[in-house]
Amino acid sequence: MANKGTKKRVDEPTGTEFVGHEWDGIEELDTPMPRWWVWTFYLTIIFALGYVIAYPAWPMFEKATEGVLGWSSRGQLAEEIDAADQARISVREQLARTPIERLPDDSGLMQQAVAGGAAAFRVNCVQCHGSGAAGSQELGYPNLNDDDWLWGGDLRAIEYTLVHGIRQAGDDQTRTSQMPPFKGAFDSNQMDALVSHVLSLSGKDRSTPLGAQTFADNCAACHGAGGEGSRELGAPRLNDAIWLRGSSQEAIARQILNPRMGMMPKWEGRLDPVTIKMLAAYVHSLGGGEDFLEVAEDPEVDVDEQP
Amino acid sequence: MSNPDGHKSGGDRDWSVVVEDGLAKSNEPVSSAVADPAATTRRHEPHEPPRQPLPEKLYKAREPVHNKRVRGPYRTFKWLVMLVTLGIYYVTPWIRWDRGPYAPDQAVLVDMANRRFYMFGIEIWPHEFYFVAGLLIMAGIGLFLVTSAVGRAWCGYACPQTVWTDLFQHVDRLIDGDRNARIRLDRAPWTWGKVFRRGFKWTIYALIGFVTGGAWILYFADAPTLFRDFFAGEATPIAYITVAVLTLTTVTLGGFMREQVCIYMCPWPRIQTAMLDEKSLIVTYKDWRGEPRGSVKKSQKEPEKFGDCIDCTQCVQVCPTGIDIREGPQIGCITCALCIDACDKVMADIGRPRGLIDYATLEDCEREANGGKPRSPWRTLLRPRTIAYFLIWGSIGLALLFALGVRSHTGMTVSPHRNPPFMLMSDGSVRNSYTLKLRNMESRPRDMKISMEGLPGAVMWSDTINRNDAAATQIVTVPADQTKTVRAYVVVPEGSPARDFSFRVTSLDEQGETAAVETRFSAPGDS
Numbered sequence A: 001m002a003n004k005g006t007k008k009r010v011d012e013p014t015g016t017e018f019v020g021h022e023w024d025g026i027e028e029l030d031t032p033m034p035r036w037w038v039w040t041f042y043l044t045i046i047f048a049l050g051y052v053i054a055y056p057a058w059p060m061f062e063k064a065t066e067g068v069l070g071w072s073s074r075g076q077l078a079e080e081i082d083a084a085d086q087a088r089i090s091v092r093e094q095l096a097r098t099p100i101e102r103l104p105d106d107s108g109l110m111q112q113a114v115a116g117g118a119a120a121f122r123v124n125c126v127q128c129h130g131s132g133a134a135g136s137q138e139l140g141y142p143n144l145n146d147d148d149w150l151w152g153g154d155l156r157a158i159e160y161t162l163v164h165g166i167r168q169a170g171d172d173q174t175r176t177s178q179m180p181p182f183k184g185a186f187d188s189n190q191m192d193a194l195v196s197h198v199l200s201l202s203g204k205d206r207s208t209p210l211g212a213q214t215f216a217d218n219c220a221a222c223h224g225a226g227g228e229g230s231r232e233l234g235a236p237r238l239n240d241a242i243w244l245r246g247s248s249q250e251a252i253a254r255q256i257l258n259p260r261m262g263m264m265p266k267w268e269g270r271l272d273p274v275t276i277k278m279l280a281a282y283v284h285s286l287g288g289g290e291d292f293l294e295v296a297e298d299p300e301v302d303v304d305e306q307p
Numbered sequence B: 001m002s003n004p005d006g007h008k009s010g011g012d013r014d015w016s017v018v019v020e021d022g023l024a025k026s027n028e029p030v031s032s033a034v035a036d037p038a039a040t041t042r043r044h045e046p047h048e049p050p051r052q053p054l055p056e057k058l059y060k061a062r063e064p065v066h067n068k069r070v071r072g073p074y075r076t077f078k079w080l081v082m083l084v085t086l087g088i089y090y091v092t093p094w095i096r097w098d099r100g101p102y103a104p105d106q107a108v109l110v111d112m113a114n115r116r117f118y119m120f121g122i123e124i125w126p127h128e129f130y131f132v133a134g135l136l137i138m139a140g141i142g143l144f145l146v147t148s149a150v151g152r153a154w155c156g157y158a159c160p161q162t163v164w165t166d167l168f169q170h171v172d173r174l175i176d177g178d179r180n181a182r183i184r185l186d187r188a189p190w191t192w193g194k195v196f197r198r199g200f201k202w203t204i205y206a207l208i209g210f211v212t213g214g215a216w217i218l219y220f221a222d223a224p225t226l227f228r229d230f231f232a233g234e235a236t237p238i239a240y241i242t243v244a245v246l247t248l249t250t251v252t253l254g255g256f257m258r259e260q261v262c263i264y265m266c267p268w269p270r271i272q273t274a275m276l277d278e279k280s281l282i283v284t285y286k287d288w289r290g291e292p293r294g295s296v297k298k299s300q301k302e303p304e305k306f307g308d309c310i311d312c313t314q315c316v317q318v319c320p321t322g323i324d325i326r327e328g329p330q331i332g333c334i335t336c337a338l339c340i341d342a343c344d345k346v347m348a349d350i351g352r353p354r355g356l357i358d359y360a361t362l363e364d365c366e367r368e369a370n371g372g373k374p375r376s377p378w379r380t381l382l383r384p385r386t387i388a389y390f391l392i393w394g395s396i397g398l399a400l401l402f403a404l405g406v407r408s409h410t411g412m413t414v415s416p417h418r419n420p421p422f423m424l425m426s427d428g429s430v431r432n433s434y435t436l437k438l439r440n441m442e443s444r445p446r447d448m449k450i451s452m453e454g455l456p457g458a459v460m461w462s463d464t465i466n467r468n469d470a471a472a473t474q475i476v477t478v479p480a481d482q483t484k485t486v487r488a489y490v491v492v493p494e495g496s497p498a499r500d501f502s503f504r505v506t507s508l509d510e511q512g513e514t515a516a517v518e519t520r521f522s523a524p525g526d527s
Helices: A035-054 A073-097 A100-105 A107-124 A155-164 A188-200 A209-218 A249-257 A273-284 B004-008 B073-094 B130-150 B153-158 B160-176 B179-187 B192-220 B223-232 B237-257 B259-265 B268-275 B296-301 B338-350 B362-369 B377-381 B384-406
Strands: A016-023 A026-029 B017-020 B023-026 B108-111 B116-119 B122-124 B282-285 B357-360 B410-416 B430-440 B446-453 B459-462 B473-478 B482-492 B499-507 B514-521
Touching: A073 A107, A073 A273, A100 A107, A100 A155, A100 A273, A107 A273, A155 A273, A188 A209, A188 A249, B073 B108, B073 B153, B073 B160, B073 B192, B073 B223, B073 B338, B108 B192, B122 B130, B130 B153, B130 B268, B130 B377, B130 B384, B153 B160, B153 B268, B160 B179, B160 B192, B160 B237, B160 B259, B192 B223, B192 B237, B223 B237, B237 B259, B282 B362, B338 B357, B357 B362, B410 B499, B410 B514, B430 B446, B430 B473, B430 B499, B446 B482, B459 B473, B473 B482
Parallel strands: none
Antiparallel strands: A016 A026, B017 B023, B108 B116, B116 B122, B282 B357, B410 B430, B430 B482, B446 B473, B446 B499, B459 B482, B499 B514
């Protein structure tokens, strides 16, 4: 029942005109808006004018107009990051002062270091060691969660590995070891016996006198008579359950005949000492970290302030 | 009524038909299916003299309300409610409540920074927010309950908008005088005297607004400390911003908008329109008794021609929202009952019975109009709807109390590390790692024992417990009122299969609270 024509109908009790809309006998009244409403509307317009002047507003070809306040979301982010960095400075200073083997004494600082290390790990280390630090057996990247360490698993040893790398050319302090290739050294009998003996060290096969003899002659010098390995020489343990390059007979034979050896870059010069310290703390915290055993010399004298 | 004989001739009048402007019109509901649409708008009761249509304007200016001072039982009750509500608002943050050295000693505190809500003996953590949700539901149903029992009592007495508007109107009266003086001053030109007077009044407005906003922030931090810091200029910017915003809104809404908030902004009057029915207690003008209106003199001359209403408009003058209650129930009526006080006083002065304007239900009004006996308003309280609302409201409250009573102050969440899912150790054993979050909801540090169920041969250590100390159970000290994150390493002997098992945490105090969480141990070959 739209209001056609010129006649205006007025609701008698309220004295208000009808709009003309009707639903089941319920009609809409054209109640005037309160005046403050329109003033509120004007206020929002004034606010909008001020906003357009103060803040970036009009999109142009290159970028939006810059407000007179000079605010930008990027600038705000930069400020916030700066504030967060400022807040971290004291932690970093404290970390720089603390010898790494003393870190576990200060559990709060250790937590900070582990958290910082986790972040740095995701940027610098996951490419080889994986996001969960589980490494890769196929490619020979060591698992950092377990309790098997080629070069030592205490905080100092981990930090040293990070600083100097493994088989890093051009660093005379780098960790290095060399397994000679035995291609052509053994006939097939000897070879099978040797592989069986290596597997027998962790109870996976039976040893034979021939295998034991071959091992003693060729391998025990570095890997030890019982296959216990040597961290000084960088010779892996052969009597445990962890095999960096596989525990099948073929994999072991391949590694004897033509050994593959991994390489880890040194991080000295690429990361600052505090970040390296935090990385060491993080790797140590993954569950396989070993306690630092104090040696005769005072460790504080030997602290690597500037590695 | 436009038909003056109707009332006087007794209760045998046929109310289904009224005569208006010389036309007989139905007073019964007419189905819209058969009704002429124009007729649907003429069923309003009481039938006012037709008003002048509003001049055509897009916007309606606010008509200032200068309510007259009134005395009476309802006014006294309003004073009392104002005293109690404002008292609660201003005093609560200062009440102290000893919770020991590890928790704040403020009785009611919303600690946003630490995600804690304290209310006397109750402490709520964020994951227990359903208690607050339950309270809000109770508040909502409580409004339904109050509405169905006593109409818009919330609007009339307890709503903050009402309380603060009342406060500001008292300031108006104190500074500018009563109704007539205020109307005169409003119309007066802007002389220096008026400027000074308005400036003084608005300063008081601002002061009230500031005190209102200032008290609000005290609920969110330690009140004495914040109070001192605030005036020393050492409080956080958010405190000053909050006070500034609340000062502005208080002065705007209470000082200047007033009834406009109820009429245009608040959704509650709209909901009330749907909630009120003919059984609801409302403030109503008994038109069959009052109409037609006539002055005392007129009615003395021809008593049979006039009703009890002498058209003194006292009810309009005292109304804080500026409505005329004699037009019937309307959205602007907050049922504060001040018009009852005013009318009762007038009726007493001219020697007529009280209650021309009174709390009554429309049903009772009809009965009374037909000559029935008036019922006490209290009788309306007990009816199925109010009882049902009360039962719902009460059972939610009881359920909340029960949940509050049996809740545990010890809790744990377990998330297994999936990258890598398991770890082969050099001795052939298999290790899994888990992040355990131990919740200590008591205000004191507690030792908690972590054990494993359903994982034979398992031992554990953690990020703070050395592997050499690995054992089947570990004891961890959880700081007061905090969650402690423990990175737990669990190792089982070689050859153990993957399986589901549970972590159990037990508090090592006289409470002995315990919680168990099931999780999975992964091993080689586990899919």
